[in-house]
Amino acid sequence: MTPTIAGHLLVECLIAQGVTHAFGVPGESFLAVLDGFHACRDRIQFVVNRQEGGASFMAEAQGKLTGRPGICFVTRGPGATNASIGVHTAFQDSTPMVLFVGDVASEARDREAFQEVDFAAFFGPSTKGMAKRVERIDDARRIPEYIARAFSTAMNGRPGPVVLVLPEDMLTHMVEAQPLPRVEPVQAWSDPGALRKLRELLLSAERPLVLAGGGGWTPQAAAALQRFAEAWHLPVCNTFRFQDCFDNRHPLYAGDVGLGINPALAQRVKASDLLIALGPRLGESTTAGYTLIEAPVPAQRLVHIHADPQELGRVYQPTLAICATMNAAARSLEVLSPPAAAPTASGPEAAGSALPDVPWIAWAQACQADYQANIDPANGGVQLPGSIDMPAIIHVLQQHLPDDAVLTNGAGNFASWLHRFYQYPGLVHGHKTQLAPTNGAMGYGVPAGIAAALLTGRTAFTIAGDGDFLMNGQELATAVQHGGKTIILLLNNGTFGTIRMHQEREYPARVVASDLKNPDFCALAQAYGYGAERVTHTEGFEPALLRALASQTGTLIEVMLDPEVITTRGTLSAIRNRAR
Known part of the structure; x- marks a missing residue:
C-alpha cells in the first residue's frame, strides 16, 4: 500500500461515500485537504463560498436533496461559529450533514491558541444541542473509520448533523489506509x-x-x-x-x-x-x-x-x-x-373507482x-393595498415553473404566500421540490437555491424578503463563479415584516428597529453578474419570469410590495385595529 498524505485520504473517503460536491470557505487549518480536492478535481468539486453560513446552508440543502450527508468545510473559530447556523438548521430539520472543521495543531491545543474553540462544548450533542455527534480525528490512520461513522450517524435514526474536527498537523501525516465502502442507512421496520x-x-x-x-x-x-x-x-x-x-x-x-x-x-x-x-x-x-x-x-x-x-x-x-x-x-x-371496497358506480366504467x-x-x-377554498384567491378575506397581487403572482409561478422545479425560501412573512398558494408536486414524482428551514433561519433561501441548481441542474426558484436576502445575498458570487443559475423573487417592503407584524400587534404604532434602508437590489444583482428586473405592478411579473426562465444566467426579480401588505390573512391596518 502506497502511503498518502492524510488530507488526500480524507477526500478519497468522501468520494468513496458518493460525494460529488463539498461546500466551504478555505482556511489555512485544512490546506492538506484542499490539496486533496485539487488532486481529485475530476471526481469531486469544492464549491467556494463567500461566507461560512452560506456554505453550511448549501450543505444542508444538499442533505435534503440527496438524502445523504451534505458536506461543508470551514476553518476553526470564526469559520465554525459562522457555520453553526447551518448545523442548527440540519439538527432541527432532521437533515443528514457532516461539518469538517480545521483546528489548531495538536501541540497548541488547550492554550487558547489562535481561534481555538472547544467544539465538543460548542456543538455539544444532546437533546438541545446542534449536532448528533462531535469527534476529533487525532490519528490519521483512523480517518476512514471516523468518516464512515459520521455518515452512518448522520443518516441513521433521526437524520442530523455530525461535526468532525481536524487538527491541522494530523492532516499532513503520511498514512497507509484505504477508504471504507459506501455506508447505506439502516431501515428500521414497523413491528x-x-x-x-x-x-x-x-x-x-x-x-x-x-x-x-x-x-x-x-x-x-x-x-x-x-x-x-x-x-x-x-x-x-x-x-x-x-x-x-x-x-x-x-x-x-x-x-x-x-x-x-x-x-x-x-x-x-x-x-x-x-x-x-x-x-x-x-x-x-x-x-x-x-x-x-x-x-x-x-x-x-x-x-x-x-x-x-x-x-x-x-x-x-x-x-x-x-x-x-x-x-x-x-x-x-x-x-x-x-x-x-364498495363500487361507486355500476358497469365497466366503475373499474378503479371503488x-x-x-x-x-x-x-x-x-x-x-x-x-x-384556502388556495382560492377570492377567499383571501382582505383587499390588499398597493399594486401587487401576491396570490396572482404565485399563480403565475404555478403556471410556468416546471413540475420538477426546486423552490427555496428562508424565514419571514413573505414565505407564507408560497406556502399557502403554491401546490408542490411532491416527492412521489421522484424529485424533492421544497427547501425551507423549519428552524426559521433567515438567509437560507438564496444559498439553498444555488446548491439546488449546482447539484440537480433543475430550475431553482427562490423567494426572499429584503431583510432575508441581505443575510446571504453575497452567495450570488458563488452562483456566478460555479455556474449555478437561479431565479430569485425578492419582495421588497422595506421592513422586517414578521417582526413588524408582532410589534403592531403587541405595541401598536410603537415601531422600532424593523424598518430597513435598502440598497438598489437590481444594481447589486447586476454587479454580481445576475440579470435583474424591478416589477411595480402585478401584470409586469409574468413577462419578467418568462425572460428569467429563458435566460442563460441567473435573474433577480425585485417586486415592490407595499409595507402594509404583511400577511396572507391581513394587513398592518387590520392588525392594528385588532390590537386596539
Missing part, C-alpha cells in the same frame, strides 16, 4: 403487532387525519404513502415546510399544518379522532405552540411513527408509538388491507374542500 393495532384504530375511527413530514423521506416512501392514503381514502396533511411529502394536487390532500395554518384545517386537526403522525417531531410550529394537539395526553388518539425512539413520547404520549424509518414505515402501511367501506368518505371530501 407487525403495532401494525395490527394501527389497523384496529383505523377501523374504529370516524375522522382520521394523516400528518406527514420530518426527515428521511424518499420518493419510494412518498409513493407508498400515497398508495396507503388511496387504499384507505385518508386525508393527508404535510407538516411545516415539508409540503412535498404528499402531492398537493391529490384529491386527498388537506393542506399544510404549520405557521399560518388554514383555520379550517386547524379545526379539522382538533376535531379528528385519530391522528397518524408519520415522520414529524410534532414540534412547536407544527402544533401551533402545542395547542392543536394537547400535551402531554392528546384529546385525539395519536399514532406517532418516528425513526428516533427518543422522540416518541418526548412531548406527547401516543396511543401507539412505532419506531421506524420513513421508507420502511410507509411501505409497511401500504400493505394494511382496508375494509372491502372506495373502501369506511365512515369518513365525506370527512375526507370536506378536508379537500377546505384546502381548495
Whole structure:
C-alpha cells in the first residue's frame, strides 16, 4: 500500500461515500485537504463560498436533496461559529450533514491558541444541542473509520448533523489506509403487532387525519404513502415546510399544518379522532405552540411513527408509538388491507373507482374542500393595498415553473404566500421540490437555491424578503463563479415584516428597529453578474419570469410590495385595529 498524505485520504473517503460536491470557505487549518480536492478535481468539486453560513446552508440543502450527508468545510473559530447556523438548521430539520472543521495543531491545543474553540462544548450533542455527534480525528490512520461513522450517524435514526474536527498537523501525516465502502442507512421496520393495532384504530375511527413530514423521506416512501392514503381514502396533511411529502394536487390532500395554518384545517386537526403522525417531531410550529394537539395526553388518539425512539413520547404520549424509518414505515402501511371496497358506480366504467367501506368518505371530501377554498384567491378575506397581487403572482409561478422545479425560501412573512398558494408536486414524482428551514433561519433561501441548481441542474426558484436576502445575498458570487443559475423573487417592503407584524400587534404604532434602508437590489444583482428586473405592478411579473426562465444566467426579480401588505390573512391596518 502506497502511503498518502492524510488530507488526500480524507477526500478519497468522501468520494468513496458518493460525494460529488463539498461546500466551504478555505482556511489555512485544512490546506492538506484542499490539496486533496485539487488532486481529485475530476471526481469531486469544492464549491467556494463567500461566507461560512452560506456554505453550511448549501450543505444542508444538499442533505435534503440527496438524502445523504451534505458536506461543508470551514476553518476553526470564526469559520465554525459562522457555520453553526447551518448545523442548527440540519439538527432541527432532521437533515443528514457532516461539518469538517480545521483546528489548531495538536501541540497548541488547550492554550487558547489562535481561534481555538472547544467544539465538543460548542456543538455539544444532546437533546438541545446542534449536532448528533462531535469527534476529533487525532490519528490519521483512523480517518476512514471516523468518516464512515459520521455518515452512518448522520443518516441513521433521526437524520442530523455530525461535526468532525481536524487538527491541522494530523492532516499532513503520511498514512497507509484505504477508504471504507459506501455506508447505506439502516431501515428500521414497523413491528407487525403495532401494525395490527394501527389497523384496529383505523377501523374504529370516524375522522382520521394523516400528518406527514420530518426527515428521511424518499420518493419510494412518498409513493407508498400515497398508495396507503388511496387504499384507505385518508386525508393527508404535510407538516411545516415539508409540503412535498404528499402531492398537493391529490384529491386527498388537506393542506399544510404549520405557521399560518388554514383555520379550517386547524379545526379539522382538533376535531379528528385519530391522528397518524408519520415522520414529524410534532414540534412547536407544527402544533401551533402545542395547542392543536394537547400535551402531554392528546384529546385525539395519536399514532406517532418516528425513526428516533427518543422522540416518541418526548412531548406527547401516543396511543401507539412505532419506531421506524420513513421508507420502511410507509411501505409497511401500504400493505394494511382496508375494509372491502364498495363500487361507486355500476358497469365497466366503475373499474378503479371503488372506495373502501369506511365512515369518513365525506370527512375526507370536506378536508379537500377546505384546502381548495384556502388556495382560492377570492377567499383571501382582505383587499390588499398597493399594486401587487401576491396570490396572482404565485399563480403565475404555478403556471410556468416546471413540475420538477426546486423552490427555496428562508424565514419571514413573505414565505407564507408560497406556502399557502403554491401546490408542490411532491416527492412521489421522484424529485424533492421544497427547501425551507423549519428552524426559521433567515438567509437560507438564496444559498439553498444555488446548491439546488449546482447539484440537480433543475430550475431553482427562490423567494426572499429584503431583510432575508441581505443575510446571504453575497452567495450570488458563488452562483456566478460555479455556474449555478437561479431565479430569485425578492419582495421588497422595506421592513422586517414578521417582526413588524408582532410589534403592531403587541405595541401598536410603537415601531422600532424593523424598518430597513435598502440598497438598489437590481444594481447589486447586476454587479454580481445576475440579470435583474424591478416589477411595480402585478401584470409586469409574468413577462419578467418568462425572460428569467429563458435566460442563460441567473435573474433577480425585485417586486415592490407595499409595507402594509404583511400577511396572507391581513394587513398592518387590520392588525392594528385588532390590537386596539
